[in-house]
Amino acid sequence: MPKLVYDFIEGNKDMKDLLGGKGANLAEMTNLGLPVPPGFIISTDACRHYLAEGIVPAGLAAEVTEHLRRLEQEMGRSLGDSGDPLLVSVRSGAKFSMPGMMETVLNIGLSDASVQGLAKQAGNDRFAWDSYRRLIQMFGKTVLDIEGHEFEHAIDEAKRAKGTKNDLDLDADDMKALVDTFKQIVKTRTGSDFPQDPREQMDMAVNAVFDSWNADRAILYRRQERIPSDLGTAVNVVTMVFGNLGPDSGTGVAFTRDPGSGQQGVYGDYLQNAQGEDVVAGIRNTVPLQELEKLDPASYGELMQIMQTLENHYRDLCDIEFTIERGKLWMLQTRVGKRTAGAAFRIAVQLVDQALIDIDEALRRVDGAQLAQLMFPRFGDTAGAALITKAISASPGAAVGKAVFDSATAVERAERGEDVILVRRETNPDDLHGMIAARGILTSRGGKTSHAAVVARGMGKTCVCGADQLEVNVAAGQFAAAGKDGQLVVRQGDVISIDGTSGAVYLGEVPVVASPVVEYFEGNLDPAADELVSAVHRIMTHADKRRRLGVRANSDTGEDSARAVRFGAQGIGLTRTEHMFLGERRQLVERLILADSDDGRKAALAELEPLQRGDFVEILEAMDGLPVTIRLLDPPLHEFLPDLTELSVKVALAGDKATEKDKKLLEEVRRLHEQNPMLGLRGVRLGLVIPGLYAMQVRAIAHAAADRIKAGGNPHPEIMIPLVGAVQELEAARDEAEKVLAEVAAETGVSGHTLIGTMIEVPRAALTAGQIAQAAEFFSFGTNDLTQMGWGFSRDDVEGAFFGRYIEMGIFGVSPFETLDAEGIGRLVEIATTEGRATRPDLKVGVCGEHGGDPESVRFFHHAGLDYVSCSPFRVPVARLEAGRAVALEETGGSDSR
Numbered sequence: 001m002p003k004l005v006y007d008f009i010e011g012n013k014d015m016k017d018l019l020g021g022k023g024a025n026l027a028e029m030t031n032l033g034l035p036v037p038p039g040f041i042i043s044t045d046a047c048r049h050y051l052a053e054g055i056v057p058a059g060l061a062a063e064v065t066e067h068l069r070r071l072e073q074e075m076g077r078s079l080g081d082s083g084d085p086l087l088v089s090v091r092s093g094a095k096f097s098m099p100g101m102m103e104t105v106l107n108i109g110l111s112d113a114s115v116q117g118l119a120k121q122a123g124n125d126r127f128a129w130d131s132y133r134r135l136i137q138m139f140g141k142t143v144l145d146i147e148g149h150e151f152e153h154a155i156d157e158a159k160r161a162k163g164t165k166n167d168l169d170l171d172a173d174d175m176k177a178l179v180d181t182f183k184q185i186v187k188t189r190t191g192s193d194f195p196q197d198p199r200e201q202m203d204m205a206v207n208a209v210f211d212s213w214n215a216d217r218a219i220l221y222r223r224q225e226r227i228p229s230d231l232g233t234a235v236n237v238v239t240m241v242f243g244n245l246g247p248d249s250g251t252g253v254a255f256t257r258d259p260g261s262g263q264q265g266v267y268g269d270y271l272q273n274a275q276g277e278d279v280v281a282g283i284r285n286t287v288p289l290q291e292l293e294k295l296d297p298a299s300y301g302e303l304m305q306i307m308q309t310l311e312n313h314y315r316d317l318c319d320i321e322f323t324i325e326r327g328k329l330w331m332l333q334t335r336v337g338k339r340t341a342g343a344a345f346r347i348a349v350q351l352v353d354q355a356l357i358d359i360d361e362a363l364r365r366v367d368g369a370q371l372a373q374l375m376f377p378r379f380g381d382t383a384g385a386a387l388i389t390k391a392i393s394a395s396p397g398a399a400v401g402k403a404v405f406d407s408a409t410a411v412e413r414a415e416r417g418e419d420v421i422l423v424r425r426e427t428n429p430d431d432l433h434g435m436i437a438a439r440g441i442l443t444s445r446g447g448k449t450s451h452a453a454v455v456a457r458g459m460g461k462t463c464v465c466g467a468d469q470l471e472v473n474v475a476a477g478q479f480a481a482a483g484k485d486g487q488l489v490v491r492q493g494d495v496i497s498i499d500g501t502s503g504a505v506y507l508g509e510v511p512v513v514a515s516p517v518v519e520y521f522e523g524n525l526d527p528a529a530d531e532l533v534s535a536v537h538r539i540m541t542h543a544d545k546r547r548r549l550g551v552r553a554n555s556d557t558g559e560d561s562a563r564a565v566r567f568g569a570q571g572i573g574l575t576r577t578e579h580m581f582l583g584e585r586r587q588l589v590e591r592l593i594l595a596d597s598d599d600g601r602k603a604a605l606a607e608l609e610p611l612q613r614g615d616f617v618e619i620l621e622a623m624d625g626l627p628v629t630i631r632l633l634d635p636p637l638h639e640f641l642p643d644l645t646e647l648s649v650k651v652a653l654a655g656d657k658a659t660e661k662d663k664k665l666l667e668e669v670r671r672l673h674e675q676n677p678m679l680g681l682r683g684v685r686l687g688l689v690i691p692g693l694y695a696m697q698v699r700a701i702a703h704a705a706a707d708r709i710k711a712g713g714n715p716h717p718e719i720m721i722p723l724v725g726a727v728q729e730l731e732a733a734r735d736e737a738e739k740v741l742a743e744v745a746a747e748t749g750v751s752g753h754t755l756i757g758t759m760i761e762v763p764r765a766a767l768t769a770g771q772i773a774q775a776a777e778f779f780s781f782g783t784n785d786l787t788q789m790g791w792g793f794s795r796d797d798v799e800g801a802f803f804g805r806y807i808e809m810g811i812f813g814v815s816p817f818e819t820l821d822a823e824g825i826g827r828l829v830e831i832a833t834t835e836g837r838a839t840r841p842d843l844k845v846g847v848c849g850e851h852g853g854d855p856e857s858v859r860f861f862h863h864a865g866l867d868y869v870s871c872s873p874f875r876v877p878v879a880r881l882e883a884g885r886a887v888a889l890e891e892t893g894g895s896d897s898r
């Protein structure tokens with residue numbers, strides 16, 4: 001086994017894989033000379049071994065002994081010593097931050113003997129016994145799996161006996177009595193005494209932290225945040241410092257910039273005479289960090305200096321936790337802080353302007369998911385809206401939904417398709433399910449660093465917190481607020497609107513408007529007019545400069561095409577022609593299918609053709625000068641016919657009075673009915689089987705192009721044949737198309753080369769791409785169908801049916817219809833690209849499935865060497881950004897340089 005334990009001085013910030021984020025950063029701060037309580041880190045290697053084998057690696061105990069001995073020497077005290085005990089905390093810390101999801105045990109080393117020593121050293125009996133009862137409580141819950149409410153109940157009882165509601169009214173004797181009660185609970189529940197041996201406490205706590213990697217909430221959080229499940233956690237053993245030793249002590253959380261807006265300044269919360277966990281849990285109201293300047297100017301000054309040092313060192317927003325023990329400042333944690341999407345863009349360009357990073361680095365530090373978030377609508381005119389209260393804007397966005405007061409209800413209602421806002425006094429890690437299900441989160445307690453705020457920001461979910469004017473009554477399922485006409489009560493199911501940007505909470509539904517970032521992409525907003533928009537503009541401009549991938553849009557109408565161009569699309573990668581056969585035109589399709597003679601069919605096609613031609617003219621005009629890939633008809637024909645059951649009922653009910661037309665239609669619908677239409681007569685198969693259909697479409701395209709040229713335009717249509725599985729299919733369709741193109745050229749006198757290509761969306765096409773490229777001038781991957789057919793998953797059914805379960809079981813982390821399955825379907829893409837280009841070196845290759853606008857998939861397509869991605873107009877900016885990031889990330893081996 002390699003080395004398993006590291007002193008803080010042996011690590012650095014780049015060792016997160018091995019030491020976890022917390023450990024690596026504690027090491028970095030130690031080496032920067034900042035005041036970090038000494039300690040050591042047990043590596044993730046040890047955790048992975050423990051999780052795989054069920055026991056810790058053989059050498060671990062000896063290594064821990066060695067590092068503990070060094071720590072004891074440094075501190076001049078030994079762990080759990082009865083006269084002057086060294087106490088430690090045992091803290092989880094994985095590579096990626098998972099706030100509150102895993103376990104931590106404080107005050108390890110206290111026992112019946114050492115509690116006396118601590119009391120003597122601190123000169124404070126109550127503090128010592130309170131620390132001991134905290135240890136038994138945390139240890140009991142975390143290590144021994146005793147239900148937390150058993151301990152909480154005992155505390156409530158003690159307070160009731162004393163006639164108080166405040167913990168602080170419990171004195172040393174009360175705490176001593178609680179310790180006895182807690183020890184009794186441990187004995188009853190486990191059959192053993194609370195361990196008195198400090199080393200045994202420590203080893204058991206370490207294993208419990210390892211185990212907490214696989215706690216339900218940690219698994220759920222990882223799935224949500226797409227954190228791999230096999231990383232494991234490191235364990236930090238840190239000398240205890242106490243923020244609860246009196247008014248000259250305290251604990252706090254701070255950011256070097258506002259994580260909500262990116263503004264530079266002093267942001268944080270401070271809690272006097274308290275331990276760290278009290279702040280993050282949001283259970284007591286904190287004061288703004290600025291107050292510390294009055295309470296303890298020396299520590300405040302030192303903290304400000306350290307924050308500056310950290311920002312300059314990490315070249316980014318840092319988030320820190322600190323404790324002041326009797327006027328001495330200690331740094332307990334730092335990390336590059338989570339931030340809202342808007343803050344991410346603003347901070348990235350601010351740092352460029354401060355010359356701390358270059359613009360490439362700025363590009364690496366934002367992502368497509370954040371940009372997509374900035375494009376969500378916001379609340380528009382709120383002048384007439386019924387404001388209930390204004391509280392802390394913890395995570396931006398506009399959320400409207402029915403108020404619900406517990407997570408189970410949030411999940412239940414969301415599953416029924418309702419939009420809900422989860423309203424709680426505060427949230428804790430057990431609320432994760434409800435937070436995921438809700439559109440937004442509203443709490444009456446806690447600040448910008450409360451659990452609700454931190455987790456919501458991480459999820460990109462709207463959150464307003466600390467709405468202390470609301471009286472939230474979870475049991476009654478309601479909250480009350482003082483309104484101008486007396487008390488206002490909002491009950492479960494009432495609609496409320498919360499604004500995570502301003503902190504406002506409204507009764508009822510407030511209408512939403514487009515975001516300024518969308519207004520900018522639309523060309524309606526000058527980037528210089530708004531700081532956020534200007535940041536987005538600078539990074540987008542750079543992404544466009546850096547990217548190699550082209551970005552096109554999927555669009556079927558002139559209007560969408562025009563928007564796509566405004567959003568930066570360089571053409572159309574997919575025009576689905578099927579919608580052009582719906583609505584009133586459906587009658588014509590019915591006539592086409594029902595025609596019992598060539599003449600009848602030709603007549604129907606002749607009526608469809610000018611309509612199609614008009615559609616194409618509109619799109620070619622919107623995309624003048626740019627390529628427009630038009631796909632010939634793809635879906636099975638029955639989609640354009642009446643429903644079999646409905647028509648059968650209609651004919652049956654009409655009996656003798658059924659019309660000849662309906663009877664004939666029913667016959668045809670029956671004839672065309674397929675058990676698996678997505679695997680049936682669709683795509684090129686339809687084109688080859690229904691005479692004249694594809695020819696009509698090609699003629700409409702050619703005429704539309706000729707019309708545009710005559711009107712002075714510069715059209716570039718490309719004809720795309722769907723669902724090809726064999727080169728022979730493509731050759732047949734191609735021959736027909738070429739014939740029609742030549743005919744139209746002769747008729748109109750307008751000629752030019754029209755590319756003819758195919759979608760690659762059937763696995764067989766991908767595997768015979770070398771042959772198919774002989775007949776195709778371009779490929780466009782239809783990754784929706786390729787995923788459907790590659791996995792054998794019906795794209796219309798499985799996501800709602802069982803993907804939830806599959807994701808829970810870890811079969812995949814995210815739906816393969818959302819993010820391309822790089823290993824399987826991606827392999828088909830790579831094979832087809834390589835073999836297609838081997839046949840035809842100038843083959844153009846793109847993708848037009850939904851994955852073309854998914855951030856991770858876009859980066860995959862860049863690496864696979866595609867020429868372009870195509871996605872819905874709204875996702876075009878995301879694809880542009882990610883295509884640029886793919887290049888910038890490639891140069892650093894895939895990560896930013898913090």
Ligand code: PEP
Pocket residue numbers: 574576634761781782783784785786848849850
């Ligand atoms: C695809 O299959 O990926 C595709 C773009 O075609 P459609 O979604 O229309 O089947």
Ligand code: MG
Pocket residue numbers: 761782784785
């Ligand atoms: Mg398809």
